[in-house]
Amino acid sequence: MGVILFKNEVYKKVLVFDGAMGTQLIQNGLKEDECPDLWSLTKPDVISKIHRSYFEAGSDCVETNTFGANREKLKKYGLENKVGDINKAAVLLAKDVAKDYGGYVGLSVGPTGRLMRPSGDLDFDEAEAVFYEQLLVGIEAGADFISIETMSDIKEAKAAFLAYKRAKENAKKDVACLVSLTFEENKRLLMGTPPEVAAYFFSFIGADLVGANCSGGAKQLLDVIKSMSSFSFVPLSTKPNAGLPKMIDGKVVYENCIADFESSTEEFIQSGVRLYGGCCGTNPEYIKAIAKLVKGKNTLFESKAEKRFITSIYSILDVSSKFSVYEFKLTNHFSQESIFELVGIEEDSVLVDIDENIELEVLKNFLLESQDFSKKPYIFNITAKDQVDVIDRYYFGVYGAVSSLCGSSGIKVEI
Numbered sequence: 001m002g003v004i005l006f007k008n009e010v011y012k013k014v015l016v017f018d019g020a021m022g023t024q025l026i027q028n029g030l031k032e033d034e035c036p037d038l039w040s041l042t043k044p045d046v047i048s049k050i051h052r053s054y055f056e057a058g059s060d061c062v063e064t065n066t067f068g069a070n071r072e073k074l075k076k077y078g079l080e081n082k083v084g085d086i087n088k089a090a091v092l093l094a095k096d097v098a099k100d101y102g103g104y105v106g107l108s109v110g111p112t113g114r115l116m117r118p119s120g121d122l123d124f125d126e127a128e129a130v131f132y133e134q135l136l137v138g139i140e141a142g143a144d145f146i147s148i149e150t151m152s153d154i155k156e157a158k159a160a161f162l163a164y165k166r167a168k169e170n171a172k173k174d175v176a177c178l179v180s181l182t183f184e185e186n187k188r189l190l191m192g193t194p195p196e197v198a199a200y201f202f203s204f205i206g207a208d209l210v211g212a213n214c215s216g217g218a219k220q221l222l223d224v225i226k227s228m229s230s231f232s233f234v235p236l237s238t239k240p241n242a243g244l245p246k247m248i249d250g251k252v253v254y255e256n257c258i259a260d261f262e263s264s265t266e267e268f269i270q271s272g273v274r275l276y277g278g279c280c281g282t283n284p285e286y287i288k289a290i291a292k293l294v295k296g297k298n299t300l301f302e303s304k305a306e307k308r309f310i311t312s313i314y315s316i317l318d319v320s321s322k323f324s325v326y327e328f329k330l331t332n333h334f335s336q337e338s339i340f341e342l343v344g345i346e347e348d349s350v351l352v353d354i355d356e357n358i359e360l361e362v363l364k365n366f367l368l369e370s371q372d373f374s375k376k377p378y379i380f381n382i383t384a385k386d387q388v389d390v391i392d393r394y395y396f397g398v399y400g401a402v403s404s405l406c407g408s409s410g411i412k413v414e415i
Contacts, residue, residue, distance in 0.1 A: 006061075006104050006144055007176050007208055010235045010274040011301045014294040017239055017277025018054035018062040019287050021108075025050070025065075035077040037069040040090040047093050055101040057284035058291025061275065062098065063108040063147050064090040070134045072112035072122075084137045091141035106147035106178065107138035109160055116155045118372055119191070124159055124394065131163035139167050145176035149239075150214050150279075152182050152190035154198060154313055155396050161207065162393065178237050178275070179207045182214040183224050191372070197311045197397065199228035199236070204307070204398050205409050211237030214279045217257055218264040225271045231309070231316070235274035235301045242281030258289045265293045274301055307411055310349070310377040311397035317377050319400060319413045323348040325379065331355040334366050342374035349377050349400070351415065356383040360390050367394035379413055382406070 009015060025036050028046050040047050051062045068074070069086045079086070087107070094105040112130055114122040135146065146164050151157035157179055168175045179202040181189055188194050195212065202210045210232055212224045221240040228236055243257040261278065268276060276294060278286040308320040317323055326347035332355065342350060354363065367390070371378075379400035380391060391399060392407035400413035 010209060012298060014269055014273070014297045014299060015060040015104075015275050016058050016287060016291045016295055017237065017275050018051075018059045019278035019282035019284065020242075020280050021050065021063065021065055021067065023281055023283060024053075035068075035074065035079060037066055037074070037086050037090070038077070038079060038082070040065045040086055040093055041082075044089065044093055047090070048097050051094050051097040053284045054287055055097065055103055057287035058295050059103065059277070059287055060295075061104040061106055061145075061277075062094055063106045063149075064094050064138070064143070065108070066090045066134070066138065067108045067110040067149070068113075070109070070112055071130050072114055073110070083133050087134055087137040088141045091138055091143050095142050104144040105142075106145045107135070107143035109134060109138075109146060109148045110150050111152065111156055116153050116159075118369060122156075124155060124368060127156055127159035128163045128166075131160040132167055135160075135163050135167040136171060139171045139173050139175050143175060145178060145208070147178045147180065149178070149180040150182045151179070154181075154189060154191065154193045154201070157181060157198075157202070158396055161202065161205070165206070176208040177206075178209040178211065180211040180213045180237055180239065183212055183221075185216070185220075187224055187227065192314050194314070194316070195224045195227035196231040197314070197316050200231040200305065200309055200316060201311055201397050201409075203231075203233040203305065207234060209235050209237045209275060211239075211273070211275070213237075213239035214241055217241055217243040218260040222264045222267055222271075225268060225273060229271040230304045232272060233303045233305045236272040237275035238268055238273050239277045239279040241279045242286065258286055261286055262289055262293060265290065269294065269297070269299060272301060272303075274299075309398065310379065310400045310411065310413065312375060312377040313371055313396050314375045315377065317348055319411070325349050325351045325415050326376070327351045327353060329353045329355070330358060330363070330366055332357065332359055332362050334362050336369055339370045339373050342370060342376075345374070345376060347376065349379050350374060351379045351381065351402070353381045354383050354387060358383070358387070360386060363387060363390050364394055367391065371396055379415065380410070
């Protein structure tokens with residue numbers, strides 16, 4: 001029941017999210033070398049108190065204390081075999097507090113801390129398996145929605161999203177999903193993705209909300225949210241930091257910028273934000289200020305997005321108007337050196353003409369190896385049904401298809 005209510009509510013009104021968890025843990029004595037996620041097992045009373053303080057301040061939703069509760073992050077503390085215990089405990093703690101307020105609980109799913117290939121050594125399938133382990137436990141424990149957050153790489157965010165889809169299917173539970181990304185000062189993800197690409201892609205493939213968190217203060221994130229606004233099919237979420245941190249006496253200190261959160265509120269809502277809270281450095285006072293302005297504010301969400309774009313990791317292309325095409329023949333002779341043919345091309349898109357005898361492993365390798373370098377959106381001439389699943393999984397955007405074969409993350413285009 002909770003998930004249906006949650007999905008309906010974000011289309012009708014603005015919901016208040018919570019503020020920072022980490023900041024509150026530090027104030028409650030968390031040491032630098034301690035695992036914050038473990039506190040759900042060792043200091044449950046502190047975690048419950050933090051959740052309660054946000055609900056008391058006006059939050060409609062809180063996130064679990066599981067931001068780093070994936071196998072990769074927990075390895076640092078020798079806790080990689082505690083993924084199940086930590087996530088289950090965190091969800092049950094939050095749910096126990098939420099029931100007193102009629103509130104929702106989101107499972108916080110943060111990044112692995114490793115770079116994805118080809119920039120790093122984390123394989124896409126491996127990343128999906130890491131996220132799946134955490135997500136399955138969280139969904140089975142009763143999370144009302146999933147909050148894939150603070151993602152700086154669209155590839156890693158997609159791995160987490162696919163893990164979410166598989167986990168909810170296997171758990172046989174309908175759970176909503178937010179995909180929230182963190183942007184650099186240049187208003188792009190660390191790997192170069194602009195906000196409109198991220199919003200269009202994740203809302204296209206089925207996220208229930210998309211948004212941005214962390215990434216500086218409310219004023220910086222307002223520009224990002226405005227860029228997302230016209231390209232999202234679903235409501236937006238935002239959780240800005242309390243401005244930029246400063247080092248004072250060896251400690252990280254955030255300025256009080258509640259006024260920025262208040263002054264940005266109306267523009268956030270006009271831009272489609274229906275879930276509004278705070279990230280690093282924020283506390284219940286920030287949530288109280290947000291709640292005073294938006295709590296229960298009825299405002300219907302109506303999408304302005306249209307399915308007439310294809311995307312790459314770096315760019316978005318309107319295929320309803322005239323565009324140029326670079327043709328690339330993909331055969332079983334593909335090698336990593338072939339990728340250099342796609343670097344720096346001037347055309348607007350790449351037509352990948354797939355040989356009818358292509359091996360699926362070659363197609364997969366081409367997709368995983370080439371997209372960081374080619375910059376331009378791909379259009380595929382798909383020659384067999386089994387190729388569709390490979391492209392849907394390993395293409396990190398909305399692609400174009402010129403043949404009659406097209407998957408769930410592609411659109412038909414004419415060239």
